[in-house]
Amino acid sequence: MKPLKRTLIRGVLVSCLFSGAMSAAADNLPLAQQVEQLRHEVQALQARVQQLEQQQHTGAVAAPVAAAAPAATTSTSPGATTAQPASAAPSTSLEPALQTIGRLKEAWKGIDSGMSEAQVRDRLGTPGRIFTISGKTVWYYSYEGVGSGSVAFSANSKKVVDWQNPPFGFW
Amino acid sequence: MSLTTHFKTTLGAGACLLASLALTPQVSQAVPSFARQTGLPCSSCHSIFPELTAFGRDFKMNGYTMTGLKQIEQKSEGEMGGVKINEIPPLSAMLQVSATHTSKTVAGTQNNNVEFPHQFSFFFAGEISPHMGSFIQLTWAQDSQHFALDNTDIRYANHTQIGGADTIYGLTLNNNPTVEDVWNSTPAWGFPWSGPASAPTPAADALINGLGGDVAGVGGYTFWNNHLYAGVSLYRSAHAGQLAPDPTSLMTIDGVAPYWRLAWEQAFGGGTLEVGTYGMATKLYPGDGTSTGVSGPTDKYTDTGLDLQYELPVAPDDLLTIHSSYMHEKQNLDATYAASSSDNTSNTLKTFKLDGTYHSGNDASFTLGYFNTTGSTDVTYYGTTNGKPDSNGEIVQANYLPWQNTKLSIQYTAYNKFDGTSNNAGDNNTLFLQTWFMW
Numbered sequence: 008m009k010p011l012k013r014t015l016i017r018g019v020l021v022s023c024l025f026s027g028a029m030s031a032a033a034d035n036l037p038l039a040q041q042v043e044q045l046r047h048e049v050q051a052l053q054a055r056v057q058q059l060e061q062q063q064h065t066g067a068v069a070a071p072v073a074a075a076a077p078a079a080t081t082s083t084s085p086g087a088t089t090a091q092p093a094s095a096a097p098s099t100s101l102e103p104a105l106q107t108i109g110r111l112k113e114a115w116k117g118i119d120s121g122m123s124e125a126q127v128r129d130r131l132g133t134p135g136r137i138f139t140i141s142g143k144t145v146w147y148y149s150y151e152g153v154g155s156g157s158v159a160f161s162a163n164s165k166k167v168v169d170w171q172n173p174p175f176g177f178w
Numbered sequence: 179m180s181l182t183t184h185f186k187t188t189l190g191a192g193a194c195l196l197a198s199l200a201l202t203p204q205v206s207q208a209v210p211s212f213a214r215q216t217g218l219p220c221s222s223c224h225s226i227f228p229e230l231t232a233f234g235r236d237f238k239m240n241g242y243t244m245t246g247l248k249q250i251e252q253k254s255e256g257e258m259g260g261v262k263i264n265e266i267p268p269l270s271a272m273l274q275v276s277a278t279h280t281s282k283t284v285a286g287t288q289n290n291n292v293e294f295p296h297q298f299s300f301f302f303a304g305e306i307s308p309h310m311g312s313f314i315q316l317t318w319a320q321d322s323q324h325f326a327l328d329n330t331d332i333r334y335a336n337h338t339q340i341g342g343a344d345t346i347y348g349l350t351l352n353n354n355p356t357v358e359d360v361w362n363s364t365p366a367w368g369f370p371w372s373g374p375a376s377a378p379t380p381a382a383d384a385l386i387n388g389l390g391g392d393v394a395g396v397g398g399y400t401f402w403n404n405h406l407y408a409g410v411s412l413y414r415s416a417h418a419g420q421l422a423p424d425p426t427s428l429m430t431i432d433g434v435a436p437y438w439r440l441a442w443e444q445a446f447g448g449g450t451l452e453v454g455t456y457g458m459a460t461k462l463y464p465g466d467g468t469s470t471g472v473s474g475p476t477d478k479y480t481d482t483g484l485d486l487q488y489e490l491p492v493a494p495d496d497l498l499t500i501h502s503s504y505m506h507e508k509q510n511l512d513a514t515y516a517a518s519s520s521d522n523t524s525n526t527l528k529t530f531k532l533d534g535t536y537h538s539g540n541d542a543s544f545t546l547g548y549f550n551t552t553g554s555t556d557v558t559y560y561g562t563t564n565g566k567p568d569s570n571g572e573i574v575q576a577n578y579l580p581w582q583n584t585k586l587s588i589q590y591t592a593y594n595k596f597d598g599t600s601n602n603a604g605d606n607n608t609l610f611l612q613t614w615f616m617w
Contacts, residue, residue, distance in 0.1 A: 142495070155247070158219075159218075168539060171214075171216075171219040174214050
């Protein structure tokens with residue numbers, strides 16, 4: 008979740024808690040009853056926050072992000088690149104997310120042996136991480152809400168020799 | 179029958195039982211669920227499966243836990259107590275189909291045998307929780323006609339600093355001595371990785387090679403500064419199909435059998451060199467008339483091995499790998515001798531293996547292998563015509579992988595000596611064809 012949205016949600020939660028507490032106090036209810044009322048309000052707000060988080064999560068499939076990629080012990084390249092900004096805006100509807108996944112899936116379908124780095128970059132964008140494993144240069148892509156995939160290039164020809172699609176699952 | 183002496187009937191029968199239960203534990207795999215979990219192609223962890231690269235060894239020592247998958251997560255206040263699991267279950271499948279031709283038809287059987295499947299397996303292989311992962315294989319084979327637990331290794335792994343150097347430490351729960359190992363020079367993951375189940379094979383082999391699937395072991399390991407590996411496990415019999423060993427049981431371990439492993443890995447001559455030692459000390463109730471199966475006198479086998487592995491990049495995309503192992507087995511046969519089932523109270527058995535593989539990229543490889551077994555003369559125990567367990571020969575294998583998860587293999591085994599004699603050893607020469615799918 009983005010920091011701004013998280014802050015807003017937390018602000019709403021605190022405001023509601025505060026107003027609820029003030030309201031209960033004004034009604035002069037016994038303390039136990041006030042606590043119980045507050046507990047229910049907190050639960051309702053937690054459920055609302057969870058719902059918003061889920062909606063944001065499903066709508067956030069986007070360009071690769073620099074997620075936690077496995078660290079290569081052999082020779083990790085210092086040339087790790089930064090991620091592209093997300094190309095799909097967060098949405099509360101599932102449809103845009105599916106469309107984004109569909110586009111990603113099509114892009115990955117086009118990866119094939121012998122492709123150049125430029126061809127891969129054209130299809131998949133800039134990788135979230137670049138590192139070297141067993142002599143091969145590996146471009147690592149992580150997609151929030153989907154998972155990670157990678158493309159391995161020959162050390163000699165700089166052409167694609169192997170790749171692993173992200174786990175698109177049943178989408 | 180010419181080979182129906184005690185070794186064939188007692189130890190041999192036990193070994194056959196173990197082998198059938200273990201479903202040929204030499205057979206080993208790469209698992210696509212690991213690729214799905216990490217988001218990395220097979221070639222990151224394997225030169226050609228199941229040979230591990232340095233990254234593959236690291237992945238295994240870290241408990242199969244590296245993941246790039248979306249997680250289902252609930253955090254608790256501390257590090258423990260919450261839940262963090264991969265959204266996609268780490269399931270994979272494997273199918274091997276094979277054809278076998280022996281130079282001379284084995285009496286009473288049909289030659290040019292086809293096995294469909296040679297093995298069919300399901301895997302649950304991937305992260306279980308932070309720091310913990312599994313390699314669990316369930317296998318159905320044509321000769322067993324049922325699913326059984328095959329190679330299994332469940333791990334916990336973590337890191338610490340010792341002497342200012344990164345140190346991996348972990349625990350393993352497994353069912354095959356050496357399945358926990360990360361180099362391809364020890365039995366569970368050693369060449370030839372897959373072989374004919376229906377062809378004749380030499381009778382004598384070190385005990386440590388035949389316990390897979392019939393034992394349960396727990397142990398700890400550590401890998402210090404990417405150089406020094408040390409591990410110890412304790413094994414106890416866990417016979418498949420039996421809740422507890424009883425007087426009818428064969429090859430039951432008395433107490434626990436310790437397994438040890440010590441190895442050093444480092445860059446050398448432009449490649450990566452590993453040298454090490456491993457072994458196991460096992461007290462057994464042989465069963466089958468030499469003891470009651472769970473009580474009485476025991477035999478003691480002490481297996482002490484040396485091993486070596488060298489990986490050398492010979493071209494930007496090509497790799498040469500060399501594996502070698504030497505195993506010395508000391509057999510104290512008190513139980514067997516007391517039952518007049520061996521001529522000696524103690525024997526020795528020595529096995530030597532050497533293989534070299536040229537990997538052309540990740541889609542083809544060619545391997546030359548040599549094996550040699552020698553040992554004490556014991557007519558009653560080994561049941562060979564001259565009492566010698568000696569066998570030696572060569573294995574040639576070529577692999578082609580049209581895709582990273584599909585391997586087509588042709589393998590030829592030529593015997594110079596078979597069960598103590600060179601006479602007609604070539605009758606056992608075997609041509610083995612196999613297709614191997616992982617998905």
